[in-house]
Amino acid sequence: MTSTTATVAVILVLAAGTYAFRLVGPALHGRVALPARVQELLAAGAVVLLVALLATGALTEGGGFAGWARPAGVLVGGVLAWRGAPFPVVVLAAAGSAALLRAMGVA
Amino acid sequence: MMAPLVRDSALVWLASGVVGVSFGAIAVAGGLPLWVPVAMSLVVYAGSAQFSAVGLLLAGGGPLAAAATGLILNTRTAAFSLAVADVLGPGRLARLAGAHLVTDETVAFTLAQPDPARRRAAFWVNGLGLFAAWNTGVLAGALAGTALGDTATYGLDAAFPAVLVALVLPALRTDRSVRRSALLGAALALAVTPAVPAGVPVLLALAGLVVHGRKGGAA
Numbered sequence: 001m002t003s004t005t006a007t008v009a010v011i012l013v014l015a016a017g018t019y020a021f022r023l024v025g026p027a028l029h030g031r032v033a034l035p036a037r038v039q040e041l042l043a044a045g046a047v048v049l050l051v052a053l054l055a056t057g058a059l060t061e062g063g064g065f066a067g068w069a070r071p072a073g074v075l076v077g078g079v080l081a082w083r084g085a086p087f088p089v090v091v092l093a094a095a096g097s098a099a100l101l102r103a104m105g106v107a
Numbered sequence: 108m109m110a111p112l113v114r115d116s117a118l119v120w121l122a123s124g125v126v127g128v129s130f131g132a133i134a135v136a137g138g139l140p141l142w143v144p145v146a147m148s149l150v151v152y153a154g155s156a157q158f159s160a161v162g163l164l165l166a167g168g169g170p171l172a173a174a175a176t177g178l179i180l181n182t183r184t185a186a187f188s189l190a191v192a193d194v195l196g197p198g199r200l201a202r203l204a205g206a207h208l209v210t211d212e213t214v215a216f217t218l219a220q221p222d223p224a225r226r227r228a229a230f231w232v233n234g235l236g237l238f239a240a241w242n243t244g245v246l247a248g249a250l251a252g253t254a255l256g257d258t259a260t261y262g263l264d265a266a267f268p269a270v271l272v273a274l275v276l277p278a279l280r281t282d283r284s285v286r287r288s289a290l291l292g293a294a295l296a297l298a299v300t301p302a303v304p305a306g307v308p309v310l311l312a313l314a315g316l317v318v319h320g321r322k323g324g325a326a
Contacts, residue, residue, distance in 0.1 A: 010160060011151065014173075047218075048316060051271075051312070054267075056300055070262075096262060
């Protein structure tokens with residue numbers, strides 16, 4: 001087991017580093033005039049990151065395939081969202097489908 | 108304006124709270140003292156980085172690897188903080204406090220709103236509620252320890268990607284150039300996932316921006 005000092009150090013380094021990353025936007029805002037093209041890429045970049053997060057989150061676990069139940073649940077949610085279903089319906093249907101598939105023995 | 112924001116945020120909070128419970132339970136069941144997951148959740152406040160750091164600490168991966176993996180996972184928050192910088196508000200305190208609330212879910216929820224006033228309200232409502240829900244969940248999980256069982260039984264692992272799908276869908280539908288970049292980025296991220304450390308695939312997805320055309324251009 002890692003010592004208490006080392007554990008505290010991990011928490012503090014992780015907290016300080018993460019906060020520094022999070023401060024990049026607010027610190028630069030209003031001081032640096034970003035060209036329109038850069039702002040456009042930043043907005044697109046946020047969507048690109050979120051889509052990559054949801055794709056890897058839906059399909060992979062620990063570097064391998066996450067099994068069928070999870071992506072199937074996400075797909076159900078995605079189809080409902082595409083058809084304009086309300087947000088709570090999308091989320092509950094995704095979790096419910098994955099849970100149901102697992103209860104039926106699908107990994 | 109507030110009621111729909113709270114209603115739509117509520118499920119994000121609930122799901123996060125339950126994932127927080129599982130984080131607290133995993134950390135304590137693995138042998139860490141109660142204050143570790145609780146303190147980490149308050150000051151780091153980033154789910155995926157916390158899971159990987161605690162996982163590495165429990166597996167004996169060493170403090171250096173635990174901190175480094177968590178930091179790599181969180182580099183994306185720099186890009187997210189740039190994307191929401193204009194909605195935090197003008198005051199120094201608002202910017203310093205708001206920065207800590209920048210998470211995947213809150214940024215996605217904020218950017219999904221149609222106008223600046225709603226985006227600002229969405230950021231603070233969703234962000235403050237998520238902070239409360241996550242930390243309450245972690246504390247409850249740490250107190251409950253192993254009594255909870257596997258949260259995968261409830262399909263919660265499918266809820267989070269679905270939250271993101273619902274939130275990015277409007278942007279993907281309306282903007283062809285963003286859609287192409289996002290699909291290319293996601294394909295890249297999935298392709299490299301088996302080969303590179305956690306956190307890196309999502310960063311590599313930004314390479315998808317090479318196909319992002321100029322607005323009004325021949326996208």
